[in-house]
Amino acid sequence: MALLAGRTVLLRAGVRLGAEAATRGGNGARRFASHRVLVEPDAAAGIATIKLKNPPVNSLSLEFLTELIICLEKLENDKTFRGIILTSDCPGIFSAGLDLREMCGKNPAHYAEYWRAVQEIWLKLYLSNMVLVAAINGASPAGGCLMALTCDYRVLADNPRYRIGLNETLLGIIAPFWFKDNLVNTIGHRAADRALQLGLLFPPTEALQVGMVDQVVPEDQIHSTALSVMSQWLAIPDHARQLTKSMMRKATADHLIKQREADIQNFVSFISKDSIQKSLQVYLEKLKQKKH
Numbered sequence: 001m002a003l004l005a006g007r008t009v010l011l012r013a014g015v016r017l018g019a020e021a022a023t024r025g026g027n028g029a030r031r032f033a034s035h036r037v038l039v040e041p042d043a044a045a046g047i048a049t050i051k052l053k054n055p056p057v058n059s060l061s062l063e064f065l066t067e068l069i070i071c072l073e074k075l076e077n078d079k080t081f082r083g084i085i086l087t088s089d090c091p092g093i094f095s096a097g098l099d100l101r102e103m104c105g106k107n108p109a110h111y112a113e114y115w116r117a118v119q120e121i122w123l124k125l126y127l128s129n130m131v132l133v134a135a136i137n138g139a140s141p142a143g144g145c146l147m148a149l150t151c152d153y154r155v156l157a158d159n160p161r162y163r164i165g166l167n168e169t170l171l172g173i174i175a176p177f178w179f180k181d182n183l184v185n186t187i188g189h190r191a192a193d194r195a196l197q198l199g200l201l202f203p204p205t206e207a208l209q210v211g212m213v214d215q216v217v218p219e220d221q222i223h224s225t226a227l228s229v230m231s232q233w234l235a236i237p238d239h240a241r242q243l244t245k246s247m248m249r250k251a252t253a254d255h256l257i258k259q260r261e262a263d264i265q266n267f268v269s270f271i272s273k274d275s276i277q278k279s280l281q282v283y284l285e286k287l288k289q290k291k292h
């Protein structure tokens with residue numbers, strides 16, 4: 001059973017198990033898909049490709065996060081798989097980040113539940129024993145960038161519209177300390193300081209330069225590149241790679257784990273402020289009006 005902080009996520013978020021489909025793929029591997037998380041298994045290679053499918057922009061709603069958490073738990077417990085490629089099924093968008101509608105006009109209990117799920121997905125991805133390769137095939141702001149940052153390697157498709165970064169300050173909000181820690185671990189303190197304060201969204205060439213991604217490739221090569229990177233990482237004996245990964249990441253994850261409840265309380269009181277609610281509503285309104 002999938003648990004989120006000791007509770008059954010299936011019940012908390014109203015996601016029905018019946019929403020999932022379990023079939024067998026051509027190679028005999030169990031294929032499981034929920035509404036919004038598609039899993040394409042390659043049992044022979046030990047790789048599962050997760051395709052995010054929450055149109056139009058893969059915003060990370062509570063239900064979507066819950067499905068993703070369940071999916072990751074299943075893969076983590078299935079010895080068939082040693083690696084995950086994380087990519088998007090929504091053309092041009094990797095993920096628009098946290099779903100702003102989950103952070104606007106709701107009550108404190110909802111904010112707390114939502115934030116716990118955001119923490120949970122980060123911990124699951126960041127501490128995964130598997131090799132995680134992000135095949136970033138679209139724009140990747142804020143929480144979308146964070147998901148990519150949890151991966152062991154990032155490949156970004158070469159399209160100037162596919163910008164990536166932690167742009168929270170542009171919304172009048174603040175990247176939490178563990179978003180910041182993950183970014184500092186990736187691009188270093190000075191670059192993270194500048195990127196976070198200015199809310200920078202980097203186009204591919206700059207993202208590569210600053211170290212936000214490891215490789216930029218033509219869009220039609222993104223999956224083949226991710227596969228070839230994966231085979232390089234899977235050539236390392238699991239126990240040695242996993243212990244090394246844990247050695248590199250444990251302190252950062254523990255920082256959040258030790259302060260998890262306080263972080264939730266901070267989030268709830270911050271996001272409940274009238275001024276923050278107003279900023280988020282204005283930002284959402286601007287996004288909606290962009291088209292007209």
Ligand SMILES: CC/C=C\C/C=C\CCCC/C=C/C(=O)SCCNC(=O)CCNC(=O)[C@H](O)C(C)(C)COP(=O)(O)OP(=O)(O)OC[C@H]1O[C@@H](n2cnc3c(N)ncnc32)[C@H](O)[C@@H]1OP(=O)(O)O
Nearest residue numbers: 059096097098099100139141142143174266267270287288
């Ligand atoms: C003391 C401190 C303690 C705690 C911390 C405090 C604060 C909390 C910090 C929280 C950290 C937050 C992290 C986040 O991830 S916030 C989300 C940030 N995301 C963005 O800024 C991206 C916004 N979106 C875009 O820029 C574009 O939509 C995008 C992704 C480039 C795609 O562009 P395009 O293809 O043109 O699509 P549209 O803009 O037309 O969007 C289509 C549709 O989707 C809606 N939408 C977009 N993004 C979101 C979103 N993140 N959440 C909800 N909805 C979103 C958009 O409004 C459109 O809706 P419509 O109804 O008009 O169709």
